[in-house]
Amino acid sequence: MATPAAQLTRKDFTSDQTVRWCPGCGDYSILANIQRVMPELGLSPEKVVFVSGIGCSSRFPYYMDTYGFHTIHGRAPAFATGIKASNPDLSVWVVTGDGDGLAIGGNHLLHIIRRNVDVNILLFNNRVYGLTKGQYSPTSRVGMKTKSTPLGSIDHPIDPLSFALGAAATFVARTVDVDAEHMQYVFRRAQEHRGTSFIEILQNCPVFNDKEWDELEDKKQRVDAGLRLQHGQPLVTGSEGRRRGIRIDSGVPAVIDLADGADISTADIAVHNENHHSPAYAFALASMERPNFPLPIGVFRAVESATYDGMLEQQMEQAMELRGAGDLRNLLHSGETWTVK
Amino acid sequence: MAKKQVVELEEIAIRFTGDSGDGMQVTGGKFSESTMLAGNDLSTLPDYPAEIRAPAGTLAGVSGFQIHFASRNVHTPADQPDVLVAFNPAALKTNIADLRPGGTLIVNQDAFKKRALARAEYEESPLPGLRDRFNVVELPLTQLNRKALEGIDLGSRDIDRCKNFFVLGIMFWMYGRDLDPTQRWLRGRFRGEVREANLRALESGHAYGETTELLPTSYQVPAAKIPSGTYRNITGNAAFAWGIVAAGVQMDRQVFLGAYPITPASDILHEVARYGHFGIKTMQAEDEIAACSAAIGAAFAGSLAVTCTSGPGLALKQEAINLAVMAELPLVILDIQRGGPSTGMPTKVEQGDLPMALYGRNSDSPMPVLAASSPGDCFHTVFEAFRWAVKYMTPVVVLSDSYLANGTEPWLIPDIESLPRVSIPPLPEPESFQPYRRDPKTLARPWAVPGTPGLEHRIGGLSTEENTGNVSYDPDNNERMMHLRDQKVAGIVADIPPLEVVGNEQGELLVVGWGRTRGASTTAVEAARAEGLDVSRIHLRHINPFPPNLGEILGNFRRILVPEINLGHLTRLLRAEFLVPAEVMSKTQGKPFKVGEIRQRIDEILSSEDDS
Numbered sequence: 043m044a045t046p047a048a049q050l051t052r053k054d055f056t057s058d059q060t061v062r063w064c065p066g067c068g069d070y071s072i073l074a075n076i077q078r079v080m081p082e083l084g085l086s087p088e089k090v091v092f093v094s095g096i097g098c099s100s101r102f103p104y105y106m107d108t109y110g111f112h113t114i115h116g117r118a119p120a121f122a123t124g125i126k127a128s129n130p131d132l133s134v135w136v137v138t139g140d141g142d143g144l145a146i147g148g149n150h151l152l153h154i155i156r157r158n159v160d161v162n163i164l165l166f167n168n169r170v171y172g173l174t175k176g177q178y179s180p181t182s183r184v185g186m187k188t189k190s191t192p193l194g195s196i197d198h199p200i201d202p203l204s205f206a207l208g209a210a211a212t213f214v215a216r217t218v219d220v221d222a223e224h225m226q227y228v229f230r231r232a233q234e235h236r237g238t239s240f241i242e243i244l245q246n247c248p249v250f251n252d253k254e255w256d257e258l259e260d261k262k263q264r265v266d267a268g269l270r271l272q273h274g275q276p277l278v279t280g281s282e283g284r285r286r287g288i289r290i291d292s293g294v295p296a297v298i299d300l301a302d303g304a305d306i307s308t309a310d311i312a313v314h315n316e317n318h319h320s321p322a323y324a325f326a327l328a329s330m331e332r333p334n335f336p337l338p339i340g341v342f343r344a345v346e347s348a349t350y351d352g353m354l355e356q357q358m359e360q361a362m363e364l365r366g367a368g369d370l371r372n373l374l375h376s377g378e379t380w381t382v383k
Numbered sequence: 384m385a386k387k388q389v390v391e392l393e394e395i396a397i398r399f400t401g402d403s404g405d406g407m408q409v410t411g412g413k414f415s416e417s418t419m420l421a422g423n424d425l426s427t428l429p430d431y432p433a434e435i436r437a438p439a440g441t442l443a444g445v446s447g448f449q450i451h452f453a454s455r456n457v458h459t460p461a462d463q464p465d466v467l468v469a470f471n472p473a474a475l476k477t478n479i480a481d482l483r484p485g486g487t488l489i490v491n492q493d494a495f496k497k498r499a500l501a502r503a504e505y506e507e508s509p510l511p512g513l514r515d516r517f518n519v520v521e522l523p524l525t526q527l528n529r530k531a532l533e534g535i536d537l538g539s540r541d542i543d544r545c546k547n548f549f550v551l552g553i554m555f556w557m558y559g560r561d562l563d564p565t566q567r568w569l570r571g572r573f574r575g576e577v578r579e580a581n582l583r584a585l586e587s588g589h590a591y592g593e594t595t596e597l598l599p600t601s602y603q604v605p606a607a608k609i610p611s612g613t614y615r616n617i618t619g620n621a622a623f624a625w626g627i628v629a630a631g632v633q634m635d636r637q638v639f640l641g642a643y644p645i646t647p648a649s650d651i652l653h654e655v656a657r658y659g660h661f662g663i664k665t666m667q668a669e670d671e672i673a674a675c676s677a678a679i680g681a682a683f684a685g686s687l688a689v690t691c692t693s694g695p696g697l698a699l700k701q702e703a704i705n706l707a708v709m710a711e712l713p714l715v716i717l718d719i720q721r722g723g724p725s726t727g728m729p730t731k732v733e734q735g736d737l738p739m740a741l742y743g744r745n746s747d748s749p750m751p752v753l754a755a756s757s758p759g760d761c762f763h764t765v766f767e768a769f770r771w772a773v774k775y776m777t778p779v780v781v782l783s784d785s786y787l788a789n790g791t792e793p794w795l796i797p798d799i800e801s802l803p804r805v806s807i808p809p810l811p812e813p814e815s816f817q818p819y820r821r822d823p824k825t826l827a828r829p830w831a832v833p834g835t836p837g838l839e840h841r842i843g844g845l846s847t848e849e850n851t852g853n854v855s856y857d858p859d860n861n862e863r864m865m866h867l868r869d870q871k872v873a874g875i876v877a878d879i880p881p882l883e884v885v886g887n888e889q890g891e892l893l894v895v896g897w898g899r900t901r902g903a904s905t906t907a908v909e910a911a912r913a914e915g916l917d918v919s920r921i922h923l924r925h926i927n928p929f930p931p932n933l934g935e936i937l938g939n940f941r942r943i944l945v946p947e948i949n950l951g952h953l954t955r956l957l958r959a960e961f962l963v964p965a966e967v968m969s970k971t972q973g974k975p976f977k978v979g980e981i982r983q984r985i986d987e988i989l990s991s992e993d994d995s
Binding site for chain 1: 416419420422564609610611612613614615616625628629632637639641658659660661662664666668669670672673674676677678679680681682683684685686688702703706710796797799832833834835836837838839840841842843844845853854
């Protein structure tokens with residue numbers, strides 16, 4: 043018999059498979075925090091499905107003692123859509139990376155988000171290809187030297203959250219692989235949200251792109267390098283003497299120096315609101331990049347909208363109501379028929 | 384009025400041709416319907432351009448619909464029409480070569496004016512030159528139709544658009560067909576003045592046929608002797624759609640169809656999308672890959688999953704299909720083959736995808752392949768594919784083609800009770816559950832669906848350990864699993880009945896058909912045998928695995944002829960598999976085989992035998 047969800051622990055979500063990521067990989071911490079938060083979400087393991095594509099992050103389902111499907115490169119969102127459409131009672135989680143999700147799978151990521159399928163997408167962003175040994179990715183910075191770009195990358199990178207917002211994502215958040223508490227908070231929020239929850243996790247690859255997110259992972263540096271988003275609170279960050287706020291004018295963010303103790307209200311600092319109907323505000327936040335801006339961490343946007351799977355169920359019910367449950371004999375004999383004796 | 388003559392015929396083939404805006408498909412469809420209701424056996428061939436509306440009156444824009452009906456069994460839409468109806472010079476030019484010598488040509492003489500002739504690249508009217516070879520009936524159809532519709536409050540363009548129904552009325556008179564079904568259809572389909580105009584055009588055409596001196600004869604094709612039962616008209620694509628619905632009902636499972644629009648498969652999606660009240664879910668995905676992937680996801684979640692496409696789409700789906708092979712999930716893939724390679728001729732016929740279905744995936748990736756042979760057969764073939772998919776936990780591909788997809792035939796509606804009810808194997812207890820523990824008989828793994836407590840497991844595309852399903856790079860395990868997947872698919876042969884030879888069990892020549900070559904092969908072999916030639920015939924629905932006695936049958940003939948609309952796909956397979964001297968009869972013109980072509984090849988082969 044299944045253990046009641048209330049009594050489940052992290053162990054109930056941990057499979058017997060040996061985890062095979064490189065030592066020091068950010069994925070370990072993400073896995074541990076997912077396993078920790080699962081029992082709190084009131085989900086029993088049989089109701090949970092982890093779906094992944096190809097890449098380091100995509101090994102994730104093997105380590106979860108839930109249902110899991112390790113699919114093909116870039117297509118996890120399409121598989122997840124089929125699973126959720128088929129059975130909306132399942133809690134479906136997509137695990138992907140910056141290569142899997144934004145290069146080969148960009149098309150499917152776009153469409154699962156715009157359809158607002160009720161799934162949670164975790165995009166591990168380490169700005170490099172790990173499993174194929176170190177090529178640059180769609181989120182790598184211009185100039186990054188890798189085996190495939192010995193003279194430096196000339197691709198302009200894409201910001202995962204801007205991409206998601208461009209597809210009108212209803213829930214968008216960013217968190218960091220070393221911050222257990224914040225990750226768990228974001229995962230809980232994602233599970234509570236009805237519709238596609240898109241989470242970028244800044245994740246370190248110690249082998250091919252070490253310290254890419256150092257200033258956001260390091261406890262001292264992140265106070266100034268990051269900006270913690272809190273609904274209803276002004277966009278203010280920074281340590282003593284380096285306080286700064288964000289003003290957003292015509293959709294363009296600007297850093298306002300608050301070091302001299304300037305008054306937040308007179309400085310016209312924006313107050314964070316996750317619930318803006320238009321994605322434009324969240325898009326302004328997503329456009330804030332290092333080093334010119336502190337990098338926003340937290341929930342950018344959380345708005346309600348009809349889900350694909352919900353509407354599909356509704357249509358089925360409406361069709362049943364309108365036409366009655368289907369009858370095969372009637373169908374085969376519908377329209378013009380004739381009888382030969 | 385002089386009394387008109389009525390001539391009885393055994394069979395007749397009519398081709399309606401005109402501009403793609405002239406309503407030829409509707410005209411042909413309505414004529415077919417009345418012909419079926421009159422009890423004839425029939426076969427049809429719609430032939431339309433890929434362009435939605437090519438420039439009016441041009442050769443590229445010609446659309447046609449051929450119907451062959453008889454008081455005996457009909458297997459093909461006929462090699463040559465006996466009657467050609469041409470609405471404009473372009474239609475005449477592109478079709479006249481097919482008309483049987485001495486056949487009847489009915490033209491709209493109002494359309495044979497200077498500009499229309501020029502658009503069809505005629506310098507002068509071709510009609511005078513045709514009068515010695517054909518029975519040319521020139522009718523002022525545009526004028527007659529306008530006159531009939533006088534007083535109707537529509538513009539002249541809309542009035543002229545009704546002339547296909549005027550012609551249909553004439554044809555209904557000529558072949559003694561009932562107007563009633565078409566009248567009912569028009570009343571349901573149109574309203575107001577448009578309804579009135581079409582109805583009046585139809586009725587006036589009929590009355591005109593009765594009275595005009597230009598048409599001295601009408602014809603009667605008595606009802607065919609066909610098995611008793613209730614019949615309907617069906618296209619291959621509609622039969623697929625209904626087979627999908629039937630599988631869901633008979634297996635008591637939700638159906639999920641993932642598809643991306645592609646000619647000539649889209650109609651399956653359109654049709655299935657109408658059956659939400661059967662609990663069927665359909666999804667128009669963002670591309671072919673997603674359509675297939677979503678279907679596989681749905682299969683993992685417990686739905687009867689299906690995706691439909693054509694050649695270029697099948698190519699895109701292959702990586703996902705290979706995952707379904709590896710993950711051993713049930714999935715049905717409908718491939719409506721079309722002219723290729725590449726974009727090819729999207730609305731024309733080809734049997735081009737057999738090697739891709741069998742071998743188009745990396746590594747050894749065994750997948751069952753079925754081929755439907757007539758529009759109605761599509762229903763039973765897709766049903767069989769679902770049975771295999773869930774019994775053996777495997778993707779199954781069903782091959783059809785553009786000709787089957789849109790062609791129609793009278794279809795004996797199956798008795799629901801006669802359809803097998805398929806029970807899906809029960810799941811093991813959690814204590815003994817292993818995701819890749821196989822049924823000893825079928826070698827299928829259990830279909831443990833998310834949501835089932837205690838059966839949580841992970842699957843994927845990586846090499847998996849026998850029984851446990853854990854990722855494994857063990858060399859021996861990999862080899863064992865490779866053979867197990869192969870044996871599983873090969874073992875489906877247990878569900879395939881032995882093939883029956885039509886004709887002698889052994890002899891000089893065997894004609895091997897697959898897919899829609901059935902009709903032409905059947906008629907050609909029947910005719911040759913009637914003349915005492917030593918030729919027999921088999922037809923393959925099951926291509927992987929082959930029927931159990933195929934090798935034995937092939938070994939009993941000196942020569943083996945395989946007509947196929949490609950350069951020899953099945954032929955090469957038979958040679959490789961059975962070491963027999965199979966020879967291809969190839970045709971790749973985007974058109975089906977003619978009976979005469981196969982018949983001629985049979986004669987050539989058998990007469991060369993005589994010489995030796």
